[in-house]
Amino acid sequence: MTPVRRRDLVVLAGGLAVAAWLLVRAWYGELPALDWWLPVSLAVLALVEALGARTLRARLAAQRTARAGRAPRAGERAARLVEPLLVARVAVLAQASAYVGAVFAGVWGGVLAHVGPLAGRVQDARSDTVTAVIGVVCSLALVAAALWLESVCRIPPEEQEPSEGVSA
Template sequence: MKPVPRRDLAVLALGLGLAAWLLVRAYYGHLPPLDWWLPAPLGVLAVVEAFGARTLARRLAQLRAARAGKAAPATKGSAAPVRPLEPMLVARTAVLAQASAYVGAVLLGVWAGVLVHVAPAVGRLQAAGDDTVTAVIGVVCAAALVGAALWLESVCRIPPEEHEAMASPSSG
């Protein structure tokens, strides 16, 4: 599985930002008001993925230390053995991270397109003030989702030194 190309995420966000800006510009008067809680699920997913990345990174570090024969860091006096991780769990988590990165980039573009239209209209339109707050929350939550997803994806990668160590015995 290949990592998510950052360029693809940027192109996706920019393209959908432009498309959203054009659509919002054409139909803003017909749109329902944008409530502040609409982008909240993105923020919740970003927090969950960041927590998952931190937890998975810690568990993988403990497993690597145990395999290398190094002492695992002391965890408040407990000398419990390190529980192994299911390889399929890590693979599914990597797929979730990649999908979340794309979803975050799409919604980052959409919320940025809305923000580019409504922010300059704050002084002219009464609804633009609330919609600007919602769009800012949307941009922040979507960017956080992209960041957390990319972090989670990087945690799921096999470190290069382990990969090279597995490949070197067959070549010698």
């Protein structure tokens, strides 16, 4: 499994921003009001993934310490095993979340590109601008949390050379 390329996320977000801007520009008067709480679910996902990354990083570090034969530090508990299949599933979730965050960042960015300049002249555009800013921030937070979670799931490089008799 290869890591998510940041370039792919940027291209995806940029392309969808242009598409969303064109669509909103064409049908802005017919769209329903954009409430501020619409992008909050992205923030909740970002928070859950950030907490998951923090927890998983600590558990994997404790497990590596236990495998190295070192005693846990003062205040640390014994390492709880982390199933490799769980780490693989979490990595897939992180990659999917990074793409979802990029999609929504592009969509909210396109909305913001249209309603931002109208905020001074159109009453509804002011509240839609606030919603779009919240959407962009929440989407980028989801991308950041997902990329962090993905990096936690990576296997660290081997610290020692392969033993003799083993060819790579």
